[in-house]
Amino acid sequence: MLSAAFRSQPEDFQVVEIDSFAAHGEGEHLLLTLRKRGLNTSEVARRLAQWAGIGEVGIGYAGLKDRHAVTTQRFSVHLPRRVSPALAALAGDPLEIVDSAWHNRKLPRGALAGNRFTLVLRQVQGERSAIEARLQAIADRGLPNWFGEQRFGRGGGNVNQALAMFGYASPSQEPAPPCADVPKRRVRREQRSILLSAARSELFNRVLAARVADGSWERGLEGEVWMLAGSRSVFGPEPCSDTLARRLATFDIHPTGPQWGQGELRAQGVCAALELRVLSEADGPALRAGLEAAGLKQERRALRQQAFDLRWTWLDGQTLELGFALAPGSYATALLHELGPVREANRSA
Structure with a gap:
């Protein structure tokens, strides 16, 4: 559809968290809304901990944000004596304080209503009318809810690292039972969480790819499990009736795919058969066995996402x-994937 360069500079990728609640106004956690450039979330958390003279466990944030961007997000800093160090000592390029307020608890992961993006694509090649028609289709129909490449590490290497952590030297190995005595690569707790997420996300993306190929990612299958928009609440399996079709058309519900773990697969019938077939190919059994051995539980994720208030402007x-x-x-990046090949420019790390 188009080709373009992306992230020629950090300002080409701007993200603003949409808050899910207002500050309480009192308490021992200082809520800071910060705008950062060229820093990832973990780097800012370390700076905040040093500034406040506390351990990083006292820093809270709702979500992880990329280094190669200009992002605005909330952090909480635990200051039990309610004495804040000078904010001026914290502010300065590449960190700007947008707002501060007291709150009664640490900011937990996931405590946001969403994210608003402003992206600039440069050196765009393609027919303008076709590009705009594709954007309108995304606005009308939504788009596949892919996990982005950042979930998989540099060169996608996190999946192979997860296999090594699970005790599989190569994807061709037969999966061993979770209790088997197989050599496993030892990793730090933080790295373990990253690798488990990568393995789980890889399996979800494989199912989503199969659903995109057969066109069922936006309409559902027999035996489908559905997710309510704006929540993690699921229901079904339930066939797609006229009522569900109307709810699907208005983005009230979405078809789902598996977030693999222990327990019975919730999907049934045609939907379950597709998922099990896809996840039995290549290294799928090894990844499934590793996730089960790690104690993760079966969950579901929406196969479709809505791009709210999608607009475009030719600069x-x-x-x-x-x-x-x-x-x-x-x-x-899932939206960019639907537009065509978009290469990242001048990305050094």
Whole structure:
């Protein structure tokens, strides 16, 4: 559809968290809304801990944000004596204080209503009318809810690292029972969480790819499990009746795919058969066994996401600005994936 360069500079990827609650106004946690450039969330958390003279466990944030961007997000800092160090000592390029307020508890992961994005694509090649028609289709129909490449590490290597952590030297190995005595690569707790997420996300993306190929990612299958929009609440399996079709058309519900773990697969019938077939190919059994052995539980994730308030503006003949909002846990790069090959420019890390 188009080809373009992306992230030529951090300002080409701007993200603003959409808050899910207002500050309480009192308490021993200082809520800071910070705008950062060229820093990831973990780096800011370390700076905040040093500034406050506390351990990093006292820093809270709702979601992880990329280094190669300009992002605005909330952090909480635990200050039990309610004495805040000088904010001036914290502010300064590349960190700007947007707002501060007291709150009565630590900011937990996932405590946001979504994210609003402004993306700039440069050196755009393609027919303008076709590009705009594709954008309108995304606005009308939604788009596949892929996990983004950042979930998989540099060169996608997190999945192979997860296999090594599970005790599989190569994808060709037969999976061993979870209790088997197999050599496993030892990793730090933080790295373990990253690798488990990568393995789980890889399996979900494989199922989503199969659903995109057969066109069922936006309409559901026999034996489908459905998710209510704006929540993690699921129901079904339930066939797609006229009532469900109307709810599907208005983005009230979405078909789902598996977040693998222990327990019985919730999908049934045709839907379950597709999921089990896809996840029995290549290294799928090894990844499934590793996730089960790690104690993760079966969950579901929406196969479709809505791009809220999608708009676009041509800044010049080859520069396109996109603005939209996504629900928590959805990736802006999934939208770019639907437009065509978009290469990252001048990304050093």
